[in-house]
Amino acid sequence: MRQIVVATGNRGKLREIRALLGDDFELTVQSEFDVPEADETGLTFVENAILKARNAAQHTGHAAIGEDSGLEVDALSGSPGIYSARYAGKNASDTDNNQKLLAALAGTDKRTARYRCVAVFMRHAGDPAPLICEGTWEGSIGITPAGDNGFGYDPLFLPANSDRTAAEMLPSEKNRVSHRARALSLLAHHLTAWN
Ligand code: ITT
Numbered sequence: 001m002r003q004i005v006v007a008t009g010n011r012g013k014l015r016e017i018r019a020l021l022g023d024d025f026e027l028t029v030q031s032e033f034d035v036p037e038a039d040e041t042g043l044t045f046v047e048n049a050i051l052k053a054r055n056a057a058q059h060t061g062h063a064a065i066g067e068d069s070g071l072e073v074d075a076l077s078g079s080p081g082i083y084s085a086r087y088a089g090k091n092a093s094d095t096d097n098n099q100k101l102l103a104a105l106a107g108t109d110k111r112t113a114r115y116r117c118v119a120v121f122m123r124h125a126g127d128p129a130p131l132i133c134e135g136t137w138e139g140s141i142g143i144t145p146a147g148d149n150g151f152g153y154d155p156l157f158l159p160a161n162s163d164r165t166a167a168e169m170l171p172s173e174k175n176r177v178s179h180r181a182r183a184l185s186l187l188a189h190h191l192t193a194w195n
Pocket of ligand 1: 008009010013040052067068069071084085150151152178180
């Protein structure tokens, strides 16, 4: 198995990426190589995912997976989107972000939303043709947070046709249907040729 560096500093994401790809690929997280976090200066998920993967590949000399994801709320014209991690400010906690989201939707009936994940694999830092895979997960935003599993907006995210939030699902359930599961299973499928 060839080594792939995972370009994330988010422990929730890393847990899921390991559960989804860890059996098939030798994954090492970028912090083990002291890779500095990439500046997320892109205006799209795909640009930011490429920036993260390229940064990790550049600092380690290994192939890398970068992932950019977020929550798109229809009543907020797709916000927080690529700014999901920093919705309530630069060092916002998940709780801060969830509270800001609830305040933004106060009194609104239209609560549909989706998670989006763009995962990028780069063979090396100069790879001119990165593998790019995307997944979405449709749902809506609840009225109060519920559940302790997952991370980020999971306590507020009610997947379509579910009466439990993503944070009330077992990790194994979320990993069967989430935006990240979809993006990474496509990536894994394409990567079998490389591995
Ligand atoms: P890295 O850039 O280091 O990977 P990050 O948290 O900054 O970590 P993003 O810029 O891609 O990553 O932001 C993703 C944010 O979107 C994340 O912090 C959550 O707020 C939200 N998010 C994405 N996927 C999620 C999921 O499965 N469950 C809950 N929230 C999620």
